[in-house]
Amino acid sequence: xxxxxxxxxxxxxxxxxxxxxxxxxxxxxxxxxxxxxxxxxxxxxxxxxxxxxxxxxxxxxxxxxxxxxxxxxxxxxxxxxxxxxxxxxxxxxxxxxxxxxxxxxxxxxxxxxxxxxxxxxxxxxxxxxxxxxxxxxxxxxxxxxxxxxxxxxxxxxxxxxxxxxxxxxxxxxxxxxxxxxxxxxxxxxxxxxx
Amino acid sequence: xxxxxxxxxxxxxxxxxxxxxxxxxxxxxxxxxxxxxxxxxxxxxxxxxxxxxxxxxxxxxxxxxxxxxxxxxxxxxxxxxxxxxxxxxxxxxxxxxxxxxxxxxxxxxxxxxxxxxxxxxxxxxxxxxxxxxxxxxxxxxxxxxxxxxxxxxxxxxxxxxxxxxxxxxxxxxxxxxxxxxxxxxxxxxxxxxxxxxxxxxxxxxxxxxxxxxxxxx
Numbered sequence: 001x002x003x004x005x006x007x008x009x010x011x012x013x014x015x016x017x018x019x020x021x022x023x024x025x026x027x028x029x030x031x032x033x034x035x036x037x038x039x040x041x042x043x044x045x046x047x048x049x050x051x052x053x054x055x056x057x058x059x060x061x062x063x064x065x066x067x068x069x070x071x072x073x074x075x076x077x078x079x080x081x082x083x084x085x086x087x088x089x090x091x092x093x094x095x096x097x098x099x100x101x102x103x104x105x106x107x108x109x110x111x112x113x114x115x116x117x118x119x120x121x122x123x124x125x126x127x128x129x130x131x132x133x134x135x136x137x138x139x140x141x142x143x144x145x146x147x148x149x150x151x152x153x154x155x156x157x158x159x160x161x162x163x164x165x166x167x168x169x170x171x172x173x174x175x176x177x178x179x180x181x182x183x184x185x186x187x188x189x190x191x192x193x194x
Numbered sequence: 195x196x197x198x199x200x201x202x203x204x205x206x207x208x209x210x211x212x213x214x215x216x217x218x219x220x221x222x223x224x225x226x227x228x229x230x231x232x233x234x235x236x237x238x239x240x241x242x243x244x245x246x247x248x249x250x251x252x253x254x255x256x257x258x259x260x261x262x263x264x265x266x267x268x269x270x271x272x273x274x275x276x277x278x279x280x281x282x283x284x285x286x287x288x289x290x291x292x293x294x295x296x297x298x299x300x301x302x303x304x305x306x307x308x309x310x311x312x313x314x315x316x317x318x319x320x321x322x323x324x325x326x327x328x329x330x331x332x333x334x335x336x337x338x339x340x341x342x343x344x345x346x347x348x349x350x351x352x353x354x355x356x357x358x359x360x361x362x363x364x365x366x367x368x369x370x371x372x373x374x375x376x377x378x379x380x381x382x383x384x385x386x387x388x389x390x391x392x393x394x395x396x397x398x399x400x401x402x403x404x405x406x407x408x409x410x411x
Contacts (some may be wrong), residue, residue, distance in 0.1 A: 032337045039339035072342045075334045083329065087291070108332045112325060119321045126314035127283065128238075128245040134287070137280045141273040144266060178273060 002038070002067035006031045006074035013078060020085060023106040028075065035071050038064045086113050090120065091135055092185060136181060146177050148189040157183075216243050217275065224282040226403055229361065229410040231354040231396050233289045233297050234403065238312035241279055248272055289354070290315060294323045296353045356397045362408045363391045373398050 009027045042064050045057050086109055089101060095117040102110065125131040154167035165173060172192065173180075183189040223237040251272060258265050290297055290311070298319050301311055311319065327345045335343045364386035373382045373394065386392065386408065402408045 028333075035338050035342070068339070068342060072334070072338055075338075076330060079330055079333050080326075083326075106333075108329055112329045115325050116322075119318060119325060122321075123287070123314050123318040126317070128242040130245065130249070132245065132280065132283070134280050134284050137273070137277045140277050140281075141270065144270045144273065176269075 002034070002064075003070045003074065005034060006071045006078075009078050010074055010081075013081065018104075020089075020101045020104045022104040023082070023109065024078075025106070028078070031071055031075055035068055038068050038071075042068075082109065083112060087116060089113075090117060094135065094182075094186075095121070136178070138181070138185075141177060144176060145174050146180065147172060147174055147192050148180050148184065149173075149192050150188065151190050152188060154183075154188050212243075213247050216240050216247070217278075220244055220278060220282065222406075222409060224278050224285075226410045227282055227285050230403060231356060231358045231360075232400065233286065233293075233310055233354075235308070235310045236286070236312045236315060237282075238314075241283070244275065244279060248275060286315065287318070290319050291322060293352050293354055294319055294326065298323060356400070357395050359393055360396045360399075361391065361393055361411045362399060362403075363411050364388055364408050366407055368402060368407050371398055371402070 005027060009024055009031065012024070012027075013021060042061050045061050048057075086105065089097060090113065097105075097110075097113065105113070124134055127134075149172045150167040150169055153169045156164050157167050158164050159175075159179060165175070167173070167188070175189075180189050180191075184191055220237060220240050223234070223240070227234055251268065255265055255268055255272075297311070301309060301316065301319075304310065309316070330345055331343075335345060365388070367388050368386040371384050371386060373384060374397075375381045384392075384394075391411070396403075399408055403410060
């Protein structure tokens with residue numbers, strides 16, 4: 001059956017439990033091969049004008065062409081949806097990717113991520129003349145201060161007002177939400193009250 | 195939100211009324227943008243005005259004593275306003291990323307004076323499209339047979355679904371909204387009464403959202 005491999009590519013990506021499944025080089029290459037084969041057959045059939053007394057050739061060309069279109073579509077969807085995931089990570093982790101994620105990306109995807117970061121930074125700088133970090137204030141504020149617990153030995157952390165707090169593992173603090181939001185996203189702090 | 199905002203007036207005596215209106219406009223725009231399948235005209239003038247206000251209020255707050263009760267209230271209020279602004283801009287960015295080619299094409303038919311995107315957004319959209327094209331070319335398009343190497347044709351299939359349903363409230367009486375019928379039903383006309391709430395497809399009321407006759411909820 002045509003297009004089975006490209007469909008498998010998407011299905012596996014969709015079903016994967018991993019945060020970022022590795023780029024399936026092999027699967028993609030197989031689809032390319034199938035496409036090349038189909039295309040060559042079509043070119044040969046189209047050039048062969050002697051055959052086709054009963055019009056069967058034209059319909060097989062049409063079917064192969066549809067299969068080619070579908071394969072391309074699936075490949076694009078695969079690449080596009082991976083990029084969507086990478087994009088969400090930019091918002092989650094900031095401009096530096098965790099190494100275990102990075103290991104599963106292919107080279108062009110890492111490039112894409114870096115370029116996207118730049119693009120986004122340029123846009124955020126342009127907002128309102130003075131710039132605005134859109135990665136902040138992600139959740140509607142319920143209260144100004146939240147109780148947080150430190151998950152790791154982070155060390156000293158300086159607050160906006162100049163005070164320094166020591167973030168030791170398992171220690172709990174009452175901090176202003178705006179300040180600890182980035183730390184919560186990075187997994188350094190854990191919110192224990194709302 | 196309004197009740198605490200009223201107190202802020204003393205912080206910006208020059209234009210207390212304007213600040214309130216700006217916030218209200220932004221809130222409406224934010225909700226509309228959030229529930230609308232398509233990109234709406236940018237309210238970047240208001241965003242800018244509000245950001246200046248925030249800056250001003252923050253400056254004023256540093257002058258107050260730390261133990262003053264009002265400081266807490268105002269910080270909270272500022273956090274809320276900031277959330278509205280960032281959420282609004284994030285929602286727009288998301289739409290731009292999702293339907294880049296479609297939105298850019300629509301924008302090119304509009305001309306600069308009634309553009310939907312702010313300058314920053316437009317630049318971002320262009321850069322983003324180039325980025326996507328380059329990436330897909332590298333990974334897919336340059337490896338497939340020549341007739342299938344076109345990028346735009348695939349991109350154009352990503353368009354917002356204007357027929358998706360939205361919740362809305364009429365801000366004033368609107369008569370004769372035409373709802374297109376499909377094969378089995380005929381076109382129908384409905385009147386929207388002020389303050390009545392409805393669920394309907396986005397398409398027939400698209401222009402009503404833009405001229406402010408209805409509010410998406």
